[in-house]
Amino acid sequence: MAGGTGVLVDLNRGVQPVALIDLSRVAGLRDATREGDTVRLGAGVTYTDVLERHASELPGLAAAARTVASRQVRNRATLAGALVLGDPSGDALAALGAAEAVVEIRGPRGERTVAADAFITRPGVCDLQHDELVTALLVPVADGPVAYAKAGARNAMARAVCAVAVALHPARRTATACVVGAGPVAIRPSIAEALVAASWDALGDAETAERFGALVAAAVDPLADERGSIAYRRHIAGVLAARALRRVAAEAVVAP
Numbered sequence: 518m519a520g521g522t523g524v525l526v527d528l529n530r531g532v533q534p535v536a537l538i539d540l541s542r543v544a545g546l547r548d549a550t551r552e553g554d555t556v557r558l559g560a561g562v563t564y565t566d567v568l569e570r571h572a573s574e575l576p577g578l579a580a581a582a583r584t585v586a587s588r589q590v591r592n593r594a595t596l597a598g599a600l601v602l603g604d605p606s607g608d609a610l611a612a613l614g615a616a617e618a619v620v621e622i623r624g625p626r627g628e629r630t631v632a633a634d635a636f637i638t639r640p641g642v643c644d645l646q647h648d649e650l651v652t653a654l655l656v657p658v659a660d661g662p663v664a665y666a667k668a669g670a671r672n673a674m675a676r677a678v679c680a681v682a683v684a685l686h687p688a689r690r691t692a693t694a695c696v697v698g699a700g701p702v703a704i705r706p707s708i709a710e711a712l713v714a715a716s717w718d719a720l721g722d723a724e725t726a727e728r729f730g731a732l733v734a735a736a737v738d739p740l741a742d743e744r745g746s747i748a749y750r751r752h753i754a755g756v757l758a759a760r761a762l763r764r765v766a767a768e769a770v771v772a773p
């Protein structure tokens with residue numbers, strides 16, 4: 518147990534674990550260090566830590582963190598805990614995916630890393646063995662504008678029905694994007710990302726944003742549940758993607 522915001526829900530549902538191990542005082546897990554162009558966020562880093570200490574270097578993650586739950590939950594809940602819970606609509610997951618972050622894992626067989634957007638393999642299941650610990654998230658520092666667009670049932674204390682993060686990389690003239698809540702896992706819409714690279718000089722055009730939204734809507738693989746039908750989630754994924762691209766395009770210094 519890290520922040521306990523997921524574990525406590527399970528305990529309240531009657532789950533009876535054979536043991537509970539509190540990770541919150543394990544030395545080093547709460548540390549965050551800058552290593553070149555990457556921020557190494559220890560697995561004990563909370564949403565509040567990201568907002569208060571890393572908003573300038575990780576603006577996408579901070580924008581996503583700002584929409585999570587309430588201040589009380591953000592003070593306790595860790596990003597690593599959210600990934601291990603395996604929620605394919607998690608706010609952190611979208612921002613980590615667009616940032617091309619990596620999950621660092623340690624266990625008796627040594628250390629390994631997994632791309633954040635591939636860490637959740639199906640709802641509620643992640644790429645972690647029972648004897649392994651997530652030790653850190655390695656998040657590249659933003660090298661351009663980043664936007665996070667989320668749709669939920671309301672604006673606070675609500676998980677995303679769907680959310681899209683888009684990061685521009687002006688030096689490379691490319692974009693990276695990640696969609697959550699529109700499939701059983703996080704989705705990197707590679708064809709939509711390629712459109713941005715091909716249309717870089719027309720990034721601010723309304724038509725580019727609309728085409729980007731349409732390609733994202735075509736790329737997703739939504740599941741229906743009580744919070745949204747397949748058609749609604751596909752539609753909203755396209756709307757949010759177009760909105761996020763418009764926001765980053767407005768901030769970008771587009772090379773002639």
Ligand SMILES: Cc1cc2nc3c(=O)[nH]c(=O)nc-3n(C[C@H](O)[C@H](O)[C@H](O)COP(=O)(O)OP(=O)(O)OC[C@H]3O[C@@H](n4cnc5c(N)ncnc54)[C@H](O)[C@@H]3O)c2cc1C
Nearest residue numbers: 519520521522523524560586594595598599601607608651
């Ligand atoms: C009221 C409420 C509102 C919420 N709203 C949102 C929201 O708007 N958006 C959103 O994305 N999420 C939301 N959540 C989910 C929340 O983000 C997660 O519950 C939280 O991030 C989990 O982190 P934690 O540190 O509390 O995990 P814990 O509850 O401590 O642990 C969760 C799971 O992860 C495992 N774990 C934790 N750390 C590690 C580690 N380092 N290595 C290996 N396994 C580990 C635990 O064993 C456990 O299985 C909400 C939760 C609540 C209770």
